Amino acid sequence: xxxxxxxxxxxxxxxxxxxxxxxxxxxxxxxxxxxxxxxxxxxxxxxxxxxxxxxxxxxxxxxxxxxxxxxxxxxxxxxxxxxxxxxxxxxxxxxxxxxxxxxxxxxxxxxxxxxxxxxxxxxxxxxxxxxxxxxxxxxxxxxxxxxxxxxxxxxxxxxxxxxxxxxxxxxxxxxxxxxxxxxxxxxxxxxxxxxxxxxxxxxxxxxxxxxxxxxxxxxxxxxxxxxxxxxxxxxxxxxxxxxxxxxxxxxxxxxxxxxxxxxxxxxxxxxxxxxxxxxxxxxxxxxxxxxxxxxxxxxxxxxxxxxxxxxxxxxxxxxxxxxxxxxxxx
Numbered sequence: 001x002x003x004x005x006x007x008x009x010x011x012x013x014x015x016x017x018x019x020x021x022x023x024x025x026x027x028x029x030x031x032x033x034x035x036x037x038x039x040x041x042x043x044x045x046x047x048x049x050x051x052x053x054x055x056x057x058x059x060x061x062x063x064x065x066x067x068x069x070x071x072x073x074x075x076x077x078x079x080x081x082x083x084x085x086x087x088x089x090x091x092x093x094x095x096x097x098x099x100x101x102x103x104x105x106x107x108x109x110x111x112x113x114x115x116x117x118x119x120x121x122x123x124x125x126x127x128x129x130x131x132x133x134x135x136x137x138x139x140x141x142x143x144x145x146x147x148x149x150x151x152x153x154x155x156x157x158x159x160x161x162x163x164x165x166x167x168x169x170x171x172x173x174x175x176x177x178x179x180x181x182x183x184x185x186x187x188x189x190x191x192x193x194x195x196x197x198x199x200x201x202x203x204x205x206x207x208x209x210x211x212x213x214x215x216x217x218x219x220x221x222x223x224x225x226x227x228x229x230x231x232x233x234x235x236x237x238x239x240x241x242x243x244x245x246x247x248x249x250x251x252x253x254x255x256x257x258x259x260x261x262x263x264x265x266x267x268x269x270x271x272x273x274x275x276x277x278x279x280x281x282x283x284x285x286x287x288x289x290x291x292x293x294x295x296x297x298x299x300x301x302x303x304x305x306x307x308x309x310x311x312x313x314x315x316x317x318x319x320x321x322x323x324x325x326x327x328x329x330x
Contacts, residue, residue, distance in 0.1 A: 009035040013191070017199060018152045020074045022060045029053040048196050072145050073117050079128040080275040081254040084150055086178075086185075087159030088170030089136045092208040092237075094118070096159060097133040099237050100247065105133055117149065124251040127258060127275060131157075131250075137174045147181045155253050156185060156203040158230065160222065162215040167207075168222040175226065187231060203230050204253055210234040210242065257321040259285050268303075268324050276319065283315040286327055296329035 005013075012035055016028035033049050036042055075082065085093045094105040103120030118133040132153075135143050150156060158174065161167045175185055184192070185203040192198040207219045219232065233249045236242040257280065258273035274288045286294035303309045304323030319325065 004037055004041075006035060006037065009037075017189070017191070018077075018154075020148065020152045022056055022063060026053065026056045026060065029056060045196075052197075073149065075117070075119055075130070075132060075149070078130045079121055080124070080251065080256050080258075081154040082130045082132065082152075083155045083157055083250060083254075084153040085131060085133045085157045085159060086150070086174055087136060087161075088138060088167075088174050090164070091136065091159035091161050091167070091170065093133050093136070093159045095237060096157070096206065096208065096235075097131055099243055100250075101131055103131075103133075117145075122247065122250065124247050126271070126273060127251075129250060129254065137177050138170075139173050139177065142177050142181075147178075147183060150178065150201060151183050151199050153201060155189070155250075156201050157250070158185060158203050158205050160205060160207040160219070161209060162207040162218055162234070163209040163212040165214070165218065167218055168225065171205075171222055172225050175229075185230065187229075202253060204249065205230040205232040206246065207232065207234045208237055210236040211238075257319065257323075259319055260322065260324045261285070261289065262324060262326050264326055264328065270324075273322075280319055281315065282313060282317045282319065282325065282327070285319060285325055286315070289327065293327060293329050297327060298330045299328050301326040301328070 009032060012028055012031045016025060016032060019025040019028055029049055029052055033046070033053070036046060036049065038046070085096060087093045097103050097105050097118065097120050100122045101120030103118060105118045115135060117135075120131050120133070121128040122131050132149065134146055134149065135141075137146070158171065160171045164170075178185055182198045184198060184200045186200040187202065188200060189202040190200050192200060207215065209215060215234070219234070223232070233246055234242075235246045255278045256275040257278055258275055260268055260270050260273050262268040274285055276284045276288060282300045283294060283297060286297045297315050299312050299314055300317065301310050302313050302317065302319075302323055302325055305320045307313070
Protein backbone atom coordinates (compact mmCIF):
# COMPACT_ATOMS: atom_id res chain seq x y z
CA UNK A 1 0.00 0.00 0.00
CA UNK A 2 2.07 2.96 -1.29
CA UNK A 3 0.09 5.64 0.51
CA UNK A 4 2.85 6.83 2.89
CA UNK A 5 0.68 5.97 5.89
CA UNK A 6 1.61 7.76 9.10
CA UNK A 7 2.51 5.91 12.31
CA UNK A 8 -0.83 7.09 13.73
CA UNK A 9 -2.71 5.48 10.83
CA UNK A 10 -0.77 2.23 11.19
CA UNK A 11 -1.60 2.19 14.89
CA UNK A 12 -5.32 2.69 14.12
CA UNK A 13 -5.10 -0.11 11.53
CA UNK A 14 -3.64 -2.46 14.14
CA UNK A 15 -6.38 -1.47 16.60
CA UNK A 16 -8.94 -2.34 13.91
CA UNK A 17 -7.36 -5.76 13.38
CA UNK A 18 -7.60 -6.44 17.11
CA UNK A 19 -11.17 -5.15 17.51
CA UNK A 20 -13.39 -7.77 19.15
CA UNK A 21 -16.79 -6.23 18.46
CA UNK A 22 -18.53 -4.52 15.55
CA UNK A 23 -18.75 -1.30 17.58
CA UNK A 24 -14.97 -1.30 18.04
CA UNK A 25 -14.46 -2.01 14.33
CA UNK A 26 -16.65 0.95 13.37
CA UNK A 27 -14.76 3.32 15.69
CA UNK A 28 -11.42 2.16 14.27
CA UNK A 29 -12.55 2.47 10.64
CA UNK A 30 -13.80 6.01 11.26
CA UNK A 31 -10.44 6.88 12.81
CA UNK A 32 -8.54 5.29 9.90
CA UNK A 33 -10.51 7.37 7.38
CA UNK A 34 -9.56 10.55 9.22
CA UNK A 35 -5.88 9.61 9.52
CA UNK A 36 -5.35 8.18 6.03
CA UNK A 37 -3.33 10.56 3.79
CA UNK A 38 -5.56 11.94 1.05
CA UNK A 39 -3.94 11.71 -2.39
CA UNK A 40 -4.20 9.77 -5.65
CA UNK A 41 -2.36 6.69 -4.37
CA UNK A 42 -4.72 6.32 -1.41
CA UNK A 43 -8.00 6.54 -3.33
CA UNK A 44 -8.45 2.77 -3.51
CA UNK A 45 -7.76 2.42 0.21
CA UNK A 46 -10.23 5.21 0.99
CA UNK A 47 -12.87 3.46 -1.08
CA UNK A 48 -12.13 0.15 0.62
CA UNK A 49 -12.38 1.71 4.08
CA UNK A 50 -15.71 3.36 3.24
CA UNK A 51 -17.06 0.03 1.95
CA UNK A 52 -15.96 -1.80 5.10
CA UNK A 53 -17.44 0.96 7.27
CA UNK A 54 -20.79 0.70 5.48
CA UNK A 55 -20.75 -3.09 5.86
CA UNK A 56 -19.85 -2.87 9.56
CA UNK A 57 -22.68 -0.42 10.24
CA UNK A 58 -25.06 -2.75 8.43
CA UNK A 59 -23.79 -5.69 10.44
CA UNK A 60 -24.29 -3.76 13.69
CA UNK A 61 -27.86 -2.86 12.72
CA UNK A 62 -28.56 -6.50 11.87
CA UNK A 63 -27.09 -7.67 15.18
CA UNK A 64 -29.32 -5.30 17.13
CA UNK A 65 -32.42 -6.32 15.19
CA UNK A 66 -31.88 -10.07 15.27
CA UNK A 67 -32.55 -12.35 18.23
CA UNK A 68 -29.43 -13.77 19.90
CA UNK A 69 -29.02 -17.29 18.53
CA UNK A 70 -25.27 -17.73 18.09
CA UNK A 71 -22.87 -17.97 21.00
CA UNK A 72 -20.22 -15.26 21.07
CA UNK A 73 -17.15 -14.85 23.24
CA UNK A 74 -15.04 -11.79 23.95
CA UNK A 75 -11.88 -11.92 26.02
CA UNK A 76 -10.53 -8.70 27.49
CA UNK A 77 -6.82 -8.52 26.75
CA UNK A 78 -4.66 -9.23 29.75
CA UNK A 79 -0.91 -9.37 30.21
CA UNK A 80 1.71 -8.92 27.51
CA UNK A 81 -0.43 -10.28 24.68
CA UNK A 82 -3.28 -12.56 23.63
CA UNK A 83 -2.38 -15.86 21.97
CA UNK A 84 -4.98 -18.30 20.63
CA UNK A 85 -4.35 -22.06 20.61
CA UNK A 86 -5.72 -23.85 17.51
CA UNK A 87 -5.64 -27.45 16.32
CA UNK A 88 -7.56 -30.42 15.06
CA UNK A 89 -9.09 -33.20 17.20
CA UNK A 90 -6.71 -34.59 19.86
CA UNK A 91 -4.00 -32.11 18.85
CA UNK A 92 -3.01 -31.54 22.49
CA UNK A 93 -4.34 -27.99 22.85
CA UNK A 94 -5.80 -28.46 26.33
CA UNK A 95 -2.69 -30.25 27.59
CA UNK A 96 -0.61 -27.34 26.30
CA UNK A 97 -2.80 -24.82 28.15
CA UNK A 98 -2.63 -26.89 31.35
CA UNK A 99 1.18 -27.15 31.21
CA UNK A 100 1.78 -23.47 30.47
CA UNK A 101 -0.81 -21.90 32.80
CA UNK A 102 -2.68 -22.62 36.02
CA UNK A 103 -5.90 -23.22 34.07
CA UNK A 104 -7.58 -26.62 34.54
CA UNK A 105 -9.14 -27.57 31.19
CA UNK A 106 -10.48 -31.08 30.72
CA UNK A 107 -7.75 -33.23 29.16
CA UNK A 108 -8.88 -36.57 27.72
CA UNK A 109 -7.76 -39.02 24.98
CA UNK A 110 -10.95 -38.59 22.97
CA UNK A 111 -11.76 -35.84 20.42
CA UNK A 112 -13.81 -32.68 21.04
CA UNK A 113 -13.02 -32.53 24.76
CA UNK A 114 -12.87 -28.73 24.50
CA UNK A 115 -16.38 -27.43 23.83
CA UNK A 116 -15.82 -23.69 24.38
CA UNK A 117 -12.87 -21.27 24.61
CA UNK A 118 -10.86 -21.58 27.82
CA UNK A 119 -8.39 -18.81 28.85
CA UNK A 120 -5.34 -19.02 31.10
CA UNK A 121 -2.36 -16.83 31.99
CA UNK A 122 1.13 -18.06 31.15
CA UNK A 123 3.81 -16.60 33.46
CA UNK A 124 7.07 -15.45 31.88
CA UNK A 125 9.61 -13.78 34.16
CA UNK A 126 7.76 -10.75 35.59
CA UNK A 127 4.89 -10.64 33.06
CA UNK A 128 2.15 -12.97 31.84
CA UNK A 129 0.72 -13.89 28.43
CA UNK A 130 -2.97 -14.67 27.92
CA UNK A 131 -3.52 -18.02 26.21
CA UNK A 132 -6.94 -19.10 24.92
CA UNK A 133 -7.66 -22.77 24.21
CA UNK A 134 -10.36 -23.33 21.57
CA UNK A 135 -12.57 -26.17 20.28
CA UNK A 136 -11.00 -28.33 17.55
CA UNK A 137 -11.40 -27.48 13.88
CA UNK A 138 -12.26 -30.06 11.21
CA UNK A 139 -13.71 -30.07 7.71
CA UNK A 140 -17.19 -30.40 9.26
CA UNK A 141 -16.81 -28.50 12.53
CA UNK A 142 -15.94 -24.82 12.92
CA UNK A 143 -17.47 -22.70 15.68
CA UNK A 144 -18.65 -19.41 14.13
CA UNK A 145 -17.20 -17.28 16.91
CA UNK A 146 -13.68 -18.62 16.30
CA UNK A 147 -13.04 -16.38 13.31
CA UNK A 148 -13.28 -13.19 15.36
CA UNK A 149 -11.20 -14.61 18.23
CA UNK A 150 -8.41 -15.60 15.83
CA UNK A 151 -8.43 -12.40 13.76
CA UNK A 152 -8.17 -10.18 16.83
CA UNK A 153 -5.39 -12.18 18.52
CA UNK A 154 -1.77 -11.09 18.72
CA UNK A 155 -0.59 -14.55 17.68
CA UNK A 156 -1.63 -18.19 17.23
CA UNK A 157 -0.16 -21.46 18.47
CA UNK A 158 -1.02 -24.20 15.97
CA UNK A 159 -0.90 -27.54 17.80
CA UNK A 160 0.29 -30.71 16.07
CA UNK A 161 0.35 -34.12 17.75
CA UNK A 162 3.81 -35.41 16.84
CA UNK A 163 2.85 -38.97 17.78
CA UNK A 164 -0.10 -39.23 15.37
CA UNK A 165 0.03 -40.17 11.68
CA UNK A 166 -3.19 -38.19 11.27
CA UNK A 167 -1.60 -34.95 12.53
CA UNK A 168 -0.30 -33.61 9.17
CA UNK A 169 -3.69 -33.81 7.46
CA UNK A 170 -5.66 -32.67 10.52
CA UNK A 171 -3.39 -29.64 10.90
CA UNK A 172 -3.52 -28.84 7.19
CA UNK A 173 -7.33 -28.88 7.42
CA UNK A 174 -7.20 -26.31 10.24
CA UNK A 175 -5.18 -24.00 7.97
CA UNK A 176 -7.61 -24.53 5.09
CA UNK A 177 -10.72 -23.89 7.19
CA UNK A 178 -9.23 -20.68 8.59
CA UNK A 179 -8.25 -19.51 5.10
CA UNK A 180 -11.79 -20.05 3.83
CA UNK A 181 -12.74 -17.35 6.33
CA UNK A 182 -10.13 -14.92 4.95
CA UNK A 183 -7.66 -15.45 7.77
CA UNK A 184 -4.16 -16.65 6.89
CA UNK A 185 -1.89 -18.33 9.42
CA UNK A 186 1.54 -16.92 8.59
CA UNK A 187 4.91 -15.79 9.94
CA UNK A 188 3.79 -12.19 10.54
CA UNK A 189 0.51 -10.41 11.27
CA UNK A 190 -1.07 -7.74 9.09
CA UNK A 191 -3.53 -7.06 6.30
CA UNK A 192 -3.05 -8.53 2.83
CA UNK A 193 -2.36 -5.40 0.79
CA UNK A 194 -4.11 -6.57 -2.39
CA UNK A 195 -7.23 -7.59 -0.45
CA UNK A 196 -7.69 -5.88 2.90
CA UNK A 197 -10.58 -8.15 3.79
CA UNK A 198 -7.93 -10.83 4.39
CA UNK A 199 -5.75 -10.83 7.50
CA UNK A 200 -2.49 -12.62 8.29
CA UNK A 201 -1.98 -13.78 11.86
CA UNK A 202 1.48 -14.57 13.21
CA UNK A 203 1.50 -18.29 13.94
CA UNK A 204 3.90 -20.70 15.60
CA UNK A 205 3.59 -24.40 14.75
CA UNK A 206 3.90 -26.36 18.02
CA UNK A 207 4.45 -30.08 17.38
CA UNK A 208 4.07 -31.91 20.72
CA UNK A 209 5.45 -35.31 21.80
CA UNK A 210 8.84 -34.40 20.36
CA UNK A 211 10.44 -37.57 21.78
CA UNK A 212 8.18 -39.89 19.76
CA UNK A 213 10.22 -42.04 17.30
CA UNK A 214 8.17 -40.97 14.26
CA UNK A 215 8.02 -37.29 15.25
CA UNK A 216 10.54 -35.98 12.72
CA UNK A 217 8.96 -37.70 9.72
CA UNK A 218 5.47 -36.46 10.58
CA UNK A 219 6.58 -32.85 11.00
CA UNK A 220 8.69 -32.99 7.82
CA UNK A 221 5.70 -34.32 5.86
CA UNK A 222 3.53 -31.45 7.08
CA UNK A 223 6.20 -28.84 6.30
CA UNK A 224 6.43 -30.21 2.75
CA UNK A 225 2.73 -29.37 2.38
CA UNK A 226 3.34 -25.75 3.48
CA UNK A 227 7.01 -25.02 2.71
CA UNK A 228 8.36 -22.04 4.63
CA UNK A 229 4.86 -21.10 5.77
CA UNK A 230 5.34 -21.18 9.56
CA UNK A 231 8.04 -21.10 12.18
CA UNK A 232 8.19 -24.28 14.28
CA UNK A 233 8.89 -24.91 17.95
CA UNK A 234 8.84 -28.63 18.87
CA UNK A 235 8.00 -29.43 22.50
CA UNK A 236 8.01 -32.46 24.76
CA UNK A 237 5.58 -31.54 27.52
CA UNK A 238 7.01 -34.16 29.90
CA UNK A 239 10.37 -32.33 29.93
CA UNK A 240 10.53 -29.06 31.93
CA UNK A 241 13.42 -27.72 29.84
CA UNK A 242 11.39 -28.16 26.65
CA UNK A 243 8.35 -26.44 28.19
CA UNK A 244 10.55 -23.55 29.36
CA UNK A 245 11.93 -23.14 25.83
CA UNK A 246 8.38 -22.94 24.46
CA UNK A 247 7.47 -20.28 27.03
CA UNK A 248 10.41 -18.18 25.86
CA UNK A 249 9.44 -18.61 22.23
CA UNK A 250 5.82 -17.59 22.88
CA UNK A 251 6.82 -14.40 24.67
CA UNK A 252 9.41 -13.45 22.04
CA UNK A 253 6.92 -13.90 19.17
CA UNK A 254 4.85 -11.05 20.64
CA UNK A 255 7.64 -8.55 19.87
CA UNK A 256 7.01 -6.49 22.98
CA UNK A 257 9.27 -4.92 25.61
CA UNK A 258 8.78 -4.42 29.35
CA UNK A 259 8.87 -0.91 30.75
CA UNK A 260 8.85 -0.05 34.46
CA UNK A 261 7.44 3.20 35.80
CA UNK A 262 7.82 5.53 38.74
CA UNK A 263 5.85 8.57 39.83
CA UNK A 264 7.90 11.75 40.45
CA UNK A 265 9.36 11.62 43.94
CA UNK A 266 8.20 8.03 44.48
CA UNK A 267 10.03 4.67 44.42
CA UNK A 268 10.19 2.70 41.19
CA UNK A 269 7.65 -0.08 40.57
CA UNK A 270 9.64 -3.11 39.44
CA UNK A 271 6.82 -5.60 40.07
CA UNK A 272 4.27 -4.76 37.39
CA UNK A 273 5.86 -3.60 34.12
CA UNK A 274 3.86 -2.28 31.20
CA UNK A 275 4.41 -3.94 27.84
CA UNK A 276 4.55 -2.00 24.58
CA UNK A 277 5.60 -3.01 21.03
CA UNK A 278 9.30 -3.14 20.20
CA UNK A 279 10.22 0.29 18.87
CA UNK A 280 7.53 1.88 21.04
CA UNK A 281 8.00 5.42 22.29
CA UNK A 282 7.43 7.33 25.52
CA UNK A 283 4.02 8.45 24.25
CA UNK A 284 3.00 4.80 23.69
CA UNK A 285 3.81 4.06 27.33
CA UNK A 286 1.86 7.13 28.47
CA UNK A 287 -1.22 5.92 26.58
CA UNK A 288 -0.94 2.58 28.38
CA UNK A 289 -0.74 4.29 31.76
CA UNK A 290 -3.63 6.72 31.20
CA UNK A 291 -5.05 8.55 28.19
CA UNK A 292 -5.25 11.84 30.10
CA UNK A 293 -1.58 11.59 30.98
CA UNK A 294 -0.74 10.90 27.33
CA UNK A 295 -2.59 14.04 26.27
CA UNK A 296 -0.76 16.20 28.82
CA UNK A 297 2.65 14.54 28.45
CA UNK A 298 5.53 17.04 28.17
CA UNK A 299 8.63 14.90 28.78
CA UNK A 300 9.96 11.90 30.67
CA UNK A 301 13.03 10.93 32.67
CA UNK A 302 14.67 7.62 31.77
CA UNK A 303 16.91 5.14 33.54
CA UNK A 304 18.09 2.30 31.33
CA UNK A 305 20.09 1.34 28.26
CA UNK A 306 21.41 4.01 25.93
CA UNK A 307 20.70 6.95 28.27
CA UNK A 308 22.25 8.65 31.26
CA UNK A 309 20.43 7.87 34.51
CA UNK A 310 17.54 10.28 34.88
CA UNK A 311 18.02 11.73 31.39
CA UNK A 312 15.18 13.96 30.19
CA UNK A 313 13.65 12.87 26.86
CA UNK A 314 10.73 13.83 24.66
CA UNK A 315 7.55 11.89 23.90
CA UNK A 316 9.07 10.36 20.74
CA UNK A 317 12.04 8.79 22.50
CA UNK A 318 12.24 5.07 21.63
CA UNK A 319 12.22 2.86 24.72
CA UNK A 320 14.21 -0.31 25.38
CA UNK A 321 13.39 -3.46 27.34
CA UNK A 322 13.51 -2.93 31.12
CA UNK A 323 13.77 0.87 30.91
CA UNK A 324 12.51 2.75 33.97
CA UNK A 325 10.41 5.77 33.01
CA UNK A 326 9.10 8.73 35.01
CA UNK A 327 6.36 10.50 33.05
CA UNK A 328 5.74 14.25 33.39
CA UNK A 329 2.58 16.04 32.26
CA UNK A 330 1.85 19.71 31.88
